[in-house]
Amino acid sequence: MAAGDSASHSPHSPSVHSLEKQFQEFRHQLDDSGSLRERIRSVAADIESAARVMHSSLLLIHQSRSITEVFEKAKALIGVLIELYGKLAEIMQECPGQYYRYHGDWRSETQTVVSLLAFMHWLETESLLLHAEAEEKLGCMFHLN
Template sequence: MTGGETDAPASMEKQFEDFRVKLDEAGSLRERIRAVVNEIESITRLMHASLLHVHQSRPLSGNKITSVEVLEKPKAQVDGLKELYGRLAEVLCECPGEYYRFHNDWRSETQTVVSLLAFMHWLETGKLLMHTEAEEKLGMNQAEFALDIEDYLIGLCFLSNEMPRYVVNQVLAGNYDCPRKVLRFLTDLHAAFRMLNLRNDFLRKKFDSLKYDLKRVEEVYYDMKIRHLANGDSAEDNGTQGQS
């Protein structure tokens, strides 16, 4: 047996020993990431449960609940989310340059977080939560730990999925101005998305759902126009219809 043949098993063994160490380290890191993500999921469930009250079409216990009151509980959870994303950033600091290696471990949860924050922001302001604003709220504005653009965009699509239900229940509650406002918002959001060259298949599918959401809100608004229930001046309405 030659020297080269003797060395082959040893070098193979060393290589696989190195693999074992690296895989164990990655597994340990992923477990720590998952622990933080589980806490993020718990907070988002609480936020979502609180926000469900905005969909009520009838007053609760005889008293009409305003969006300001509904937002108190979920808004109180935002600082907790920021702290958890800070812990996530600390874990990832141990493996610089490998953000996207572990990205899938918190991607879905972050998309949900963005949708909740964007919905809360819209309820408060009637405007879109910008990418930089979402990053600031979550503390994801570091060079090595930023909010992925596709996660932000998918979160906005999840936001649009909430709008048709919100519009219908607001109309049932007597808020006849809501469809016009939501239609204008979704029309602008849809137009902004059309500027993008979407290569991600999932994001493209979610964009298709946004178009469907817009259509459903349009139907509610036009039905109200026919019934002479819609508020707003005709010039603004015509401008909205021209964009859709």
């Protein structure tokens, strides 16, 4: 090995320092993204929990109970869901333009919630729930999809 070869790859050469700096920045971005994703998943888990309780309360419709009685608990949970989607919107405001990067973390839970809202709407009105109506019921500050 020539003496010049070892000098070009020494730990103190400018190219190695530049490369380390790039990876430090990348590691910092990954840490930030991971932290954000954890916060999103925490809210998504709370949404899932509220949806499960709502679903179990709506199952009582199959037992000779009045719609009013069945909806009492389910409608109370809509307020909880509005708060949770508000938290989610606050988190997403921290990373503008990154909606589709993270929306997979709450998409399934949102589909469940919207299905439950659509079921409730149909039981009350015998009509289908429109997309905009679902957003309005959840107080969403971003589009559901």
